[in-house]
Amino acid sequence: MIAALADRALGLEPGRVRFTRREVRTPMPDGISLVGDLYRPAEATGPLPVVLIRLPYSRQAFGAIMAQPMARQGFQVLMQSTRGSFGSGGQFRPFRHERPDGLATLDWLREQPWCDGRIATTGASYFGHTQWMVAGQADVVAMGLHITASRMTDTFYPGGAPTLLNGLNWSASIGNQESDLPLLPHPLRTRRVQQALRRMPLQAADLDVAGAPVGFWRDFTGHGDPDDEFWEATYGERDRDVPPVSMVTGWWDLFVHAQLKDFQTLRESGVDARIVVGPWLHGAPAELREIVRTDVAFLDHHLRGGPAPEGARVRLHLQQADQWLEFDEWPPPATPHPLDLGALAGTESSTFTYDPADPTPAVGGPLLTKPAEQADQGPVEVRPDVLLFTGPALETDLDVVGPVTARLFVRPSVEYADVYVRVCDVDERGVSRNVVDGIRRLDPRSVPAKDVTVGPGGVCAVDLELFPTAYRFRAGHRIRVQVAGGAFPRFARNTGTGEPFGSATSGVRCRTEVLHSASHPSTVTLPVLA
Incomplete structure (x- = not known):
């Protein structure tokens, strides 16, 4: 009865398959072994396909959430602890061993009498990374790459800011x-x-x-320096020999920006990929429920010949409208809607001073834990180190769906500075809530770059990629743009000295002029659906 209730809570029909669970150890080429739990249908007598889940977290906790519901649906599942975690040998050095250990595990699995040679992988967050490390290098049938990214540094240092x-x-x-x-x-x-x-x-x-x-x-x-090649070995293949892929993420998930880029690259490479993006924070119960529900249908099709998943490849929740949208690809067709900061300000430039001793705070956003998501921006917007550009009340609803971008012309007083942009939704009562944001760390060691150009008079043209979204700005609301020199503690403070952020002990103030004249048209561009 408990199992049936758990399955229904996950959006599944109650599983009818009894399973056994036993511990197995997988030897690695360097002599250590990785421990895992093998879930197998109790009545099975021959080899079966295997769903592989590799994770550095508690197998007991995530087994109850992911492995056991799949086992009750008749799948054979191996949930394996990565190196140095929960009984596996070696030292847990995140992101450093998952490629060789993952490939060795796949080779070992194919030699087992209970495996018929067909293997699929799934998992979320770090155990999505373990899959990316073998993508394009291992013959697997399908992958469930959920709330994760092929390039973790895109999430560690977005725009160069830690x-x-x-x-x-x-x-x-x-x-x-x-x-x-x-x-x-x-x-x-x-x-x-x-x-x-x-x-x-x-x-x-x-x-x-x-x-x-x-x-x-x-x-x-x-x-964290821009020219550091340390993380190169942690990048996953996303454009060759990748099997069919299912993805789930959330608009308030820290990986959504990078994950939608991965999805777009996979589709451009001809990979059979699908994605669901809901109104979720990283690891939210509803997000995990969607992962398990879609995995069962997706893996049933690719491992057991069940019906193909229904619906469009791209399924997005339109926030503030409480409805789902379906598209063939990402990004969907949209019309660019530019917000001219000069027109909103009525002046040709604005200035603020960022002080690393009193860093500009961030409220809400895509974080690992609460408080996150949308939040009242009042405490931030009263500060003198935050510029505000507010548009008129909207006459009709405005549906923004896709990547949001900005180009700002700035003149900072020091070479090392951050440019932070946030788009907010201001309701009829004047309450401002965050929608999307982005940051770019200016560093002379990485200039010139494709997104920073230094012109006459030290004016920098800075292109920013804000987080993507699907969001309805309702009629009567106003769109507001914040511009600042940081968003602490979401991003590490920029000390203005060029010292590595981990060893810096002091900082200098930075006065930044934001130009928004006809010759320097600072603009935020929203993708608007017809």
Whole structure:
């Protein structure tokens, strides 16, 4: 009865298949072994296809959420702990071993008498990364690449700015996970993270939140320079020999920007790919429910010859309209809707001063944990280091669906500076709530670049990719653009000195002039559906 209720909560018909679970160990070429749980239909007598899930988190917790519901639907599932986690040998060094370990696991699986040679993979977040590391290099039948990205640095350092809050939160989580109760909030750890975010230097902040060095945090703080090639080995193949792919993510998920780029690249390469984007935060129960529900139908088709998944390839939730949209591809056809900051301001330029000793805060957005998503921007918008450009009340609803971009002309007083842009929805009562945002870190070591051009008088033309969205601005509401020099602690403060963000101990103020004249038309462009 409990299992039936769990299946219904996940959007599945109650599974009728009894299964067995046993521990298996997979040897690696260097002599260590990886431990996993094999779920197999109890009545099975011969070899079957295998659904492989590789993760660094609790197999017990995620087994109940992902592996067991699939096993009750008749799938044979191997849930394996990655190197150095939950009983597997070796040291857990995030992102460094998943390609060789994943390929060795696939080779081993094909040699087992209970595997018929057909293997599919699935998983979310980090265990989406474990799949990208073997994509294009292993003969697998299908992949469920959920809330993840082929290039993790696109999420670690978007626009060159380190994602401080997400990075430290994840470091605290993985540094404590084998002694914590899984999937439960930790108020003490949250307080420690909040305190550690403001320390300088940041290199040893992992000691404050985890009580010991965390490999990922040391890599994250030590390899954030624009020319650092450390992360090159963590990039997944996304344009050759990738099998059919199913994706689920959310508009408030930190991976959605990179994931939609991956989806677009896969489709341009001819890969049979599908994606669902809902109104979800990373790991939200509704997001996990959609992952399991779509996985069952997707893998049933590719492993057992069941019916093909129904509906369009692209299914998007239109926020503030409570409806779903379907399209053949991403991005959908849309008309560019430019917001001219000069026309909104009525002047030719505006200035603000960013002080790393009192960094401009960020409220809401795509984060690993709450408070995230949409939030009242009032506390931010009253600050003198935030510029506001507000449009008139909309006469009709405006549906913005697709990538949002900006081009700003700025003249900072120091070479090292950040340009942060956020689009907000202001309701009839004047409450401003965030919709999408983006950041670009200016660094003379990476200029000239495709998205930063320095012109006469030190004016920089800066192109920003804001997060994509599907959002209805309702009639009577106004669209507002914020421009600032940072968004702390979501992004690490820019000290203005060029020192590595992990070892910097002090900073300098930066006065930034934003030009929005006819000769320097600073603009935010929204993709609007007909």
